[in-house]
Amino acid sequence: MGIESSYPDIREFPHLVITRKELNQLKKQNHGVFVIHATSESGYRLYQNAKTMNMTGDGNAWITTNSITDLFHSVSPKKLKSMQGIVGTKTYFPENSSQFQDFRKRFSSKFRNIYPDEEFDEPGIFASQAYDAMRDLLYRNNIFNLFQRISAADFANWNVAPSRAVEIVNVIGRNYQSGYRTQRLGFSETTDDNALYHTSMKILKEVLWPAQPWHTERQRRILAGRSEPLRVGVPADSLFRQFVELKNDSKPNATSYGGFSIKVFKEAMKLAYVNKDLRYNYTPYYGDDYDGLVKQIALGI
Template sequence: MFSLADSTPTWAMEHWPLLVQASISNQYSQMKAVAAMVQTWDWHRVNVIFEDGTDLAFGRVILNLLEPLQEVGADISHLVPLPSLIASSFSTELLSLKGDQCRVFVVHTSLNLATYLFHKAQEMKKKEKDYVWIVTNTITGFLHSFDVTTIRSMQGVLGVMNNFPESSLRFSEFKKRFQKKFSVDYPEERNNEPGISAVEAYDDALWAVALTHALSRRNMPFTEKSKLYSDKISFVDFNGLTGRVQFVKRKLAPSHVFGIVNVIGKSYRELGIWSEGSGFSKSTDDNDVYDSSMQHLGHVYWPGEPLHTPKGWALPNTYLWILANWCTY
């Protein structure tokens, strides 16, 4: 049983001995990439919106993001936990930030919740100039499949995305086969682009089928074969579509390289990559120059199309009211 979620709880791994964490996502490294983006533009405070689906969600967000932010001289202004099921309190949570000084939002939620969130943020005028929105791979991994209305509500969003070599010949051949098969099975679907989940699933299936085929030739009880299957996972090591595929304690070795994308027009633009320990670069080529700042990756399209980079903060409405009345007096 393969899990393509960002992370799999320890209790689940212990309860199901044949459960495999098969996603290359690395939540802590993702948050370090987010912190590097915050440092680039000299923002010092961020609001964090996350999905409060479990008791551990709060702790994971704090532990994974707080330390990287502090390392770059930034901090969390507000934590906004949103329920997995859309509730009436959703708008209330966002309205509580309406008069806040901080204008930088980091969003780490499921796809469904993010879709609703950005539509609501647009309605509440929180997608205009001076606002900054950064999303993680739980959202960017599906950008290729968003409809026009959702993409329109996300204009100017920056994102961290699991990186894989899309320009390789192997991926090009896989993409052609995937699109052909997908179009036959789902002719009503217009978008037939394979996302990161499809690529990860292909890599996982590739070695799983090979391993199963090899074990099927052995005459032994099912329980013994299952244990042998679980043991053999630790020996998996090959180059797949996502790069090197290797498992440690039934968990796929996580990636430390992420794509940096910017939502614009009907889709998104790839600005470059961020590599842990090296910084930002336009590609993973050996000759590319790395920098701690992402400014050399090119122009960023910000919400509201401002001519300048957002400051990341604004005077609270209460201060503006006092200032206006003082000037009138």
């Protein structure tokens, strides 16, 4: 027996914005993990459609790339709140450094003077990278170093972490929580001098998932909340009837399942899902061996 986790490739769809029809097709197939690589506006509309179809709660994970998260600084709190539950990677730059704070102050002041009607005046990663590149060009007059820094975008002279870091974000309420993954060092809650690094992402559990228990109960709730019954593959031609036995009932197209293995499975489900309604159906498999039965999971049959 196995539980399938599917990762639909968004490139298979003809349009950037997946229609409700296509989302409904994914829902019927019990896909639980969705990776979005699209523009900020397209990703936002896609996620709102998924929310109306109850595809964004427990049992579903929505992961996005920096094509969306890098623009969080220009998203209103109301709009960001509507994206609650999205987890993604964001380009990291040292916002707490004195150099960046000075740049932010001057950028915001000039931006407000030029665009007084604009609500957001925070410099994002693109403005920061452009400033850093021009700073090199003007102060060092070294074009080779300029292109080298543009490609790396590591802000080496701004005293960023010793290795390249990626910010991991989770939208919670009107803001987002952050954790970090630094090359050669691992995961951490901060990137300052007192940061504690760990090889496992579990160190970020309180940062990224403060309301989610990290134990087996979460997986039980995920399965119990499935919109479709769990499919349990059963070998139809078992050599040992005392373990698994299929019998045709008097009703047309009705099959009963018995044997020691079936009884153990039923008792295990009762213990694991006490007071919870987990629906499942047995599906007979008429193949030659157990390897073929397990392969049905990958084939989505």
